[in-house]
Amino acid sequence: MVPYEYYLVLSGLLMVLGFVGVIVRKNIIALLISTELMLNSVNIAFVAFDMKLNDVAGQVFVFFILTIAAAEAAIGLGLIMAIYRMKKDVDVTKIAELKG
């Protein structure tokens, strides 16, 4: 049996990977994928704690998160399509209208 700390480390790694992806990538689709990565890292953490604490609430959360992630991916892609139609570009460095 793999101890739950291993899962947590994996989860942490995935989270950091997601963050780094969001920070460094310029393509907006890559940003969306990185966000998915972070969501899944949280899922893994939930399942790991669920196993440790013998509580099903963690798994219930995971299902909710999966559902919401699917919906979020659909909305996110829709927004990306809209942005692309407007700007003809998916580079986030060029979409900087909120610059102060």
Next chain:
Amino acid sequence: MEYLWIIPFSPLIAFVIIGLFGYKFLREPLSGIVAVIGVAISAIASIIGFIDVAKTGNYYNLKLFNWMTIGDYNIAVSILWDPLSALMTCVVTCVSTFIFIFATGYMKGDESYPRFFAYLSLFVFMMLMLTLSDNLVQLFFGWEGVGLASYLLIGFWHYKKSAANAAMESFVVNRVGDWLFLLGILLAFVTFGTLDYIQIFNKVPGVSVGIITAIALLLFGGAVGKSAQIPLHIWLPNAMEGPTPVSALIHAATMVAAGVYMVARLMPVFAASEVALNTVMFIGTMSAFIAATMGLVQNDIKRIIAYSTLSQLGYMFAAEGLGLFGEGMFHLTSHAVFKALLFLGSGSVLIALHHLLDIQKMGQIGRAMPITMGTFLIGSLALAGIPPFVGFFSKDSIIEGAFEVNKFVFMLLWAGAFLTAFYIFRLFFLTFFSTDRLDPHLREHLHESPPNMTIPLIVLASATVILGFFKEFFLNFLKPSLEPHSMKFLSEEAKIFVFEGLSRSHNVEIEANAFHFLGHSLSSFLGIVLLATALAGIFTAYVIYQLRKVDPVKIGEMFQPLYKLFYNRWYFDYIYYAIFVYGYYKLSKVLWFVGDKIVIDGIVDGSAKVSIFSGDIFRKTQIGRISGYVLQMLIGTAIFLALFLIIR
């Protein structure tokens, strides 16, 4: 005597009626008629009361209703009806009645006709509150009320800038006096614990001279402002911007005499202090002389009469300061009549000449306006002090009294009498006779005024002729109010005290009977000198302005500095302007710079600047890239997590 309450409240009711319905329902002739009826009712009531007091010599003290309570002292709206207040009330209401009638003609066609009569009625109400009061608070109420009415009426034609300024000036200058007056009332309340005249009079002997002097001088400060004495006289000539009936009623006959009345009313307080009487005497004398010199060289018909008002008020104060309170009040009465007459006469001239004020541009209008000219001549003779007109009996007795008491005062008053005769006849000759300098266009329309203007002139002129022969009656009538031993409301101790205070006038012997006085004037050296002085003044004016034997311009050039001094009104206006107006302006500028510019603007602008500055810094964090925000969020989260760990 319960009916006395009608006297003040009848004009008030007229004021309310005209104020509410004047423009909507009454309009031009009716609102004037309502005002005349209102004041005529109070004139009749006051004459009935006057006759009662004249018969019995009693005094009546009615408390109408309680006004306010301070500690255990109740201030009541009340009527003190004694000879002094009866005389003053009669003067106010009777002169007002004729001036109101005159005003119905004078104001004809003015678009603010109802407003004018509403203000006039308000003025009469306030003036009667002042004269009928039995305590200092109600006196002060009336005192401020007439000031308000005066302000409203000077600025009646408020669209004229000069009128609005004159109204403001009179209000501000009066505030200076009223401030002193209020301090005097407060000091009197602290000292006596009461403000009712009669109680104050009986407590006067028990108070130290210093405090009495302070009270009297502070109250006199109010009188100086209201009666336009030097140094607070500058507002009165400018107040001539108001309609002429206002000048006649408020700024000649009644309101400006309020100060004289107040001093006579509080005679026991003033008599208790040598210093106060001397101050009254010298201020009055200086005003009488200086104002007469100012009147010599003016060219505005109304202003000349205004300076003569200042001068005559000075004579009244001088008389009071000499201890001749009865003579002072008699001069007030006679002045009210003949000065109202002079002003109404000038008003009649103004109507005929379409408000031309400059006497240098008039001339030879007497033939076209015989009634105005005749009545004006009577008024001028009375002012100059020619028998048998009333001014002779009232003014010459003051000058003769001064001869007995104080030679310096006598000299100035004597010189003033010559100047008075000269300037009023200069005005008379230049206006009605002399050469024809009138615009031919105006001459075509020259006409005598309508009967509702000439009848008041004739009535007042008749009064000017006959009133002087009632001198003895008036002096005897006033004795229960002004002669210490006849004052029924004084205690024995107070009677002796007041009598001692008036010791300066004890050796003054003036013939009370008018015929004896006339005989005395024609036989004694002093009397002849005084008469000759008045005649000399008239003759000089005749030679210069009618016969044109001497060119007035050359005389002016010969005495250039003196002429300039008089023409510029002794530079009083300029000095006040430099000190008060300009000084205040400078001070305001400093305060504006320090208070407004530095402190307030500093705070307001400073907060804005802080926002801009900090905003400029924090703006930099808004880089517009998602990755940047995520990084910031990450750092923030990390910091909070770290804090969370450390603090736990």
